[in-house]
Amino acid sequence: MNREEKLELVRELNSPGGKVHVFESDGTLYRMKILFRGEALFFSMDGQSLLFEDFSARKAVVRVGDMEHWLEGGRIADKSGVVMKIRELYYLYYRDMLQVII
Numbered sequence: 001m002n003r004e005e006k007l008e009l010v011r012e013l014n015s016p017g018g019k020v021h022v023f024e025s026d027g028t029l030y031r032m033k034i035l036f037r038g039e040a041l042f043f044s045m046d047g048q049s050l051l052f053e054d055f056s057a058r059k060a061v062v063r064v065g066d067m068e069h070w071l072e073g074g075r076i077a078d079k080s081g082v083v084m085k086i087r088e089l090y091y092l093y094y095r096d097m098l099q100v101i102i
Contacts, residue, residue, distance in 0.1 A: 001053070003071075009035075010049040010071055013042055020044075021093045032089045043086050048072055050082075060096040062086075067102075 001009075013020050013033060020033040020042065031044040038057030043050045048070040054063035067079055076082055083100050090098040 006051050006071055010042065010044065010051060014044050014047055014049060021089070023089060023092065030085065030089055032086075032093060034094070041086075041090075043082075043089070045082065045085065048074065057094075059099075060090075060094075061099045061101065063101045065102070 012018060014031060018031065018033075020031040023030045023032075028046055029044075031042070033042045034040070034055075034057050035042055035051075039053070039055060041052040041055040041057075041062055043052070049072060050067070051071060052062045052064060054065070055061070064083065067076060067082070069075055083102075087098045087100060090096065
């Protein structure tokens with residue numbers, strides 16, 4: 001999947017009609033969804049998105065790699081905070097502990 005296709009997908013998932021899990025906390029809107037039959041994970045925080053293609057829903061494992069930038073552009077300031085929120089939301093929606101490999 002190239003960058004343009006990823007951006008189109010996250011625009012659709014971030015839209016009000018996107019079929020995703022939505023959670024609001026402290027004025028921040030989070031979205032999450034398992035994609036492609038468990039082979040990718042979508043995460044969004046206030047419209048800034050990440051799409052992890054190295055993911056296994058069956059094993060509850062995601063490889064985040066360097067995770068330097070949001071898909072829409074801009075640096076991720078608090079990487080550990082983002083990883084913690086991904087793990088928290090994954091457990092909330094899918095009732096499984098997500099293993100994050102960096």
